[in-house]
Amino acid sequence: xxxxxxxxxxxxxxxxxxxxxxxxxxxxxxxxxxxxxxxxxxxxxxxxxxxxxxxxxxxxxxxxxxxxxxxxxxxxxxxxxxxxxxxxxxxxxxxxxxxxxxxxxxxxxxxxxxxxxxxxxxxxxxxxxxxxxxxxxxxxxxxxxxxxxxxxxxxxxxxxxxxxxxxxxxxxxxxxxxxxxxxxxxxxxxxxxxxxxxxxxxxxxxxxxxxxxxxxxxxxxxxxxxxxxxxx
Numbered sequence: 001x002x003x004x005x006x007x008x009x010x011x012x013x014x015x016x017x018x019x020x021x022x023x024x025x026x027x028x029x030x031x032x033x034x035x036x037x038x039x040x041x042x043x044x045x046x047x048x049x050x051x052x053x054x055x056x057x058x059x060x061x062x063x064x065x066x067x068x069x070x071x072x073x074x075x076x077x078x079x080x081x082x083x084x085x086x087x088x089x090x091x092x093x094x095x096x097x098x099x100x101x102x103x104x105x106x107x108x109x110x111x112x113x114x115x116x117x118x119x120x121x122x123x124x125x126x127x128x129x130x131x132x133x134x135x136x137x138x139x140x141x142x143x144x145x146x147x148x149x150x151x152x153x154x155x156x157x158x159x160x161x162x163x164x165x166x167x168x169x170x171x172x173x174x175x176x177x178x179x180x181x182x183x184x185x186x187x188x189x190x191x192x193x194x195x196x197x198x199x200x201x202x203x204x205x206x207x208x209x210x211x212x213x214x215x216x217x218x219x220x221x222x223x224x225x226x227x228x229x230x231x232x
Contacts, residue, residue: 001018001023001024001025001026001043001044001045001046001047001110002025002026002028002034002037002038002043002045002046002047003015003018003025003026003027003028003046003047004027004028004029004030004031004033004034004046004047004048004049004052004057004060005027005029005047005049005052005076006029006030006049006051006052006053007049008029010049010099011027011029012027014027014047014103014106015027017103017106018047018106021107023110026041026043029052030052030053030054030055031048031052031054031055031056031057031059031060032054032055034046034048034055034057034060035055035060035063035064038060038064038069038071042069042071043071044071044072044114045071045072045073045074045110045113045114046060046064046071046072046073046074047073047074047075047076047106047110048060048061048073048074048075048076048093049075049076049077050075050076050077050078050079050088051077051078051079057075057076057077057088058075058087058088058091059091061073061075061088061091061092061093062091062092064092065091065092070161072094072095072113072114072116072161073092073093073094073095074093074094074095074096074097074106074109074110074113075088075093075095075096075097076096076097076099076101077096077097077098077099078098078099079098086201089201089202089205092160094113094160094161094162095109095112095113095188095198097109109188111189112188112189115189116161116162116165116187116188116189134146134147136168136171136172137171138171138174138175138229139171139174139218139229139230139231140152140153140215140218140231141167141171141210141218141229143164143167143168143171145168148161148164150164150167152210152212152215152218153212155212157209157210158209159206159209160205162187162202163202163205163206163209165187166183166187166202166203166206167206167210169183169186169187170219170227170228170229171229173229174229174230175228175229175230176228177222177225177226177227177228178226178227178228179225179226180199180225180226182226183199183226183227184198184199187199199227203219203221203227206219207219216231216232217232218230218231220232
């Protein structure tokens with residue numbers, strides 16, 4: 001694990017707690033060190049503080065994602081506004097924890113990230129051509145889970161890991177209303193409670209990427225229950 005946190009007390013406390021939990025932790029104090037470490041010794045997971053001097057956690061995240069690095073990233077932030085959390089997810093983070101946090105929540109979110117991702121491999125230089133017999137199809141969408149590619153019509157969708165997994169779950173259950181708890185369990189491996197905005201944020205991302213002018217909306221909200229994929 002690569003941990004980047006500029007507050008010495010928090011960094012040392014997290015490093016100790018994570019080490020006791022069984023992680024092998026490399027801890028650094030700023031974004032410059034984080035990028036250097038990520039390039040020289042790629043970790044299995046990153047924990048990045050948002051507010052760091054020089055290069056902050058959001059910039060570290062953007063740089064890694066622009067380089068094609070898909071290592072799971074958990075952001076630590078003292079910013080509580082929804083727009084701030086959305087900025088972190090937009091930068092390419094997979095999840096976030098708001099300070100002050102319960103260390104058990106950090107452990108739970110890390111376990112969920114690592115369960116979903118498994119070992120991180122370098123992306124191939126050229127994406128493999130999808131095989132027709134591997135397709136999932138529903139509501140005008142086509143997905144190849146093995147190649148991790150998705151299309152609406154002839155347009156290929158650029159999806160993050162979490163977006164892809166959420167869309168795959170909806171496609172496999174097209175026409176079925178999936179409740180919030182079930183989606184959290186399948187995608188994050190952890191129910192963050194009724195106050196969490198994670199799911200709504202990612203549904204918003206998918207809608208923006210899926211929606212086309214003069215085409216029907218595909219992901220529908222069932223108020224008080226969850227979401228369903230269908231082409232109305």
